[in-house]
Amino acid sequence: MKLLVTGGAGFIGSNLVEKLLEDSNNEVVVIDDLSGGRKEFIEPFLDKIEFHEKDLVGDIDNYFSGVDEVWHLAANPDVKDSSIKTFFRDLEITKNVLEACKNNEVKNILFTSSSTVYGESELNTPETCETKPISFYGATKLACEALVSNYCSLYKIHGYIFRLANIIGKNSTHGVIFDFVNKLKANSSELEILGDGTQTKSYLSVNDCINGMFVARENAKDQINIFNLGTKTQTNVKEIAETVVEEMINAKLIEKKPEFKFVGGFEGGGWKGDIKEMLLDISKLEKLGFKPVNSSQDAVRGAVKETIKI
Ligand SMILES: NC(=O)c1ccc[n+]([C@@H]2O[C@H](COP(=O)([O-])OP(=O)(O)OC[C@H]3O[C@@H](n4cnc5c(N)ncnc54)[C@H](O)[C@@H]3O)[C@@H](O)[C@H]2O)c1
Structure with missing residues (x-):
């Protein structure tokens, strides 16, 4: 099978490419302009993939020739820095990717959306919850979801939309752990x-x-399949700070606990548009066999250990 990963040199993308290459039947194409991603993340498998350093705003149709499945990850990943400018840019990228899928008769598209489409919603949020984004990032993801759904329905592409919790681990270059x-x-x-x-x-x-x-x-075979993807557990920002400190002391990168200086933000959140509490209902995907190995706190500790190495 020929697979194309947009944003394949980024954090989630580089981990995904590594996993896809475990199946020797997979031929993997990566398009990434390296605006957020790093070539070193895909360096170990550059000889096994077709890599194009290319902005997806532009003519991309020919890269999709013969492709069966597209994993569309390329986007501005930062909620805090999202704006009306990143909204239109990411929409343009997604429109181009979908047009290329249509023109090249791609069978499947998998799109990384986000829990931020729900805004400040009820906890244990199911996929059926109303979507009321409170950030440009959340609005962008919701608009892109609508485009994905529309193209899948009109052109008979199988669509998978993942509303992701906070994803952390090896090669992460943004977010609270990286920042601390x-x-x-x-x-x-x-x-x-x-x-x-x-x-x-x-x-x-x-x-x-x-x-x-x-x-x-x-396991999901509808025309358009929407899933929450997270853990059933949560971690707060202070616990993350304490874990970072503990692991940095263990690694002898710092000597003792620093003073924590809380700088307010917006109505208790980190910034305007930050969602104060998030927990997704993941039972829809659990029924198909999904079971996260790591709790939220274990994932945090693992990601801290990875992040202090780079
Ligand atoms: N990391 C998370 O917690 C999280 C949560 C929810 C959703 N997501 C989504 O998952 C996807 C991957 O996120 P990530 O954390 O790996 O971010 P990332 O920034 O590491 O990866 C995104 C990649 O897209 C590339 N890219 C951006 N604009 C491009 C363009 N115009 N042309 C070509 N390449 C371009 C970047 O260079 C980068 O390599 C994004 O769509 C993000 O919004 C991430």
């Missing part, structure tokens, strides 16, 4: 924490995330 580790490497005496530290979310290891997407692809 880098702040402490720069200044070990104080750690600035956005918000009041009580923001509580579900964190999922990148390996569990990829396994979950594979379970859905194997």
